[in-house]
Amino acid sequence: MPSFDIVSEVNQVEVRNAVDQSNKEVSTRYDFKGSDARIEVSEKVLTLFADAEFQLDQVKDILLGKLSKRGVDVRCLDHGKLEKVSGNKVKQAITVREGIETELSKKIVRLIKDSKLKLQASIQGEAVRVSGAKRDILQECIALIRKEITDFPVQFNNFRD
Template sequence: MPSFDIVSEVNLVEVRNAVDQASKEVATRYDFKGSSARLELTEKVVTLYGDSEFQIEQVKDILVNKLAKRGLDVRCLDYGKLESVGGNKAKQVITVKEGIETELAKKITRMIKDSKVKVQASIQGESVRVSGAKRDVLQEVIAMMKKEVTDFPLQFNNFRD
């Protein structure tokens, strides 16, 4: 019985490389000379520091640009609230989301069941396994998911015949 998994994975090595490149650009840019603008990466959390909200937005634009150039989907970023840190300094925490949350997984399985396609969908941890009788119906489900779920990056892997 053919099956595949719907997952959401992020290459953390590429995230680290993008953060390193963005840090180098921030350190060498003329408009950031003498400021406290910088980026820090810990596990799956990127923290942006700057002198003002405008500067934080500039650093965020650089980071998003570097992530996109490395082929990473920027929809996996969860932007935290912009915080004021002592004096006129500011910081923002950006979390890299990985895995499908249970709420989204339930929504995906409900969409598959409501579509009346003859497949079974089951939640397995942070992924959704879809199995069906024919390869064609699985490809229909993949096309439907690409069209319907636009707010979160999904990958389709582990395709078995």
């Protein structure tokens, strides 16, 4: 019975490379000369530091540009709130979300059941497994999911016949 998994994965190596490139660009740019603008990485949290809110927005733009050039979908980023550190320095935490949350996986399962396609969908941890009788029906399901789920990046892998 053919099946595939719907997952949401982020290449952590590409994220780290994009952060390193962004830090290098920030350190060499003239408008950041003498400022404390930087990006720090810990597990799945990116912390942006800057001297002012305007500079923080500039650092964020640089980071988003580098991430998109490296093929990382920026929809997986969850921007935290802006925090004042000391004086007029600011920081912002950006979380890299991986895996499909239960709320979204329930929405995907409901979408598949409401589509009246002859498929079975089951939630398996942070992935949704879809199985059906024919490969064509599974491909219709992939097209349906791509069309309906636009606010969160999903990938389709582990396709088996």
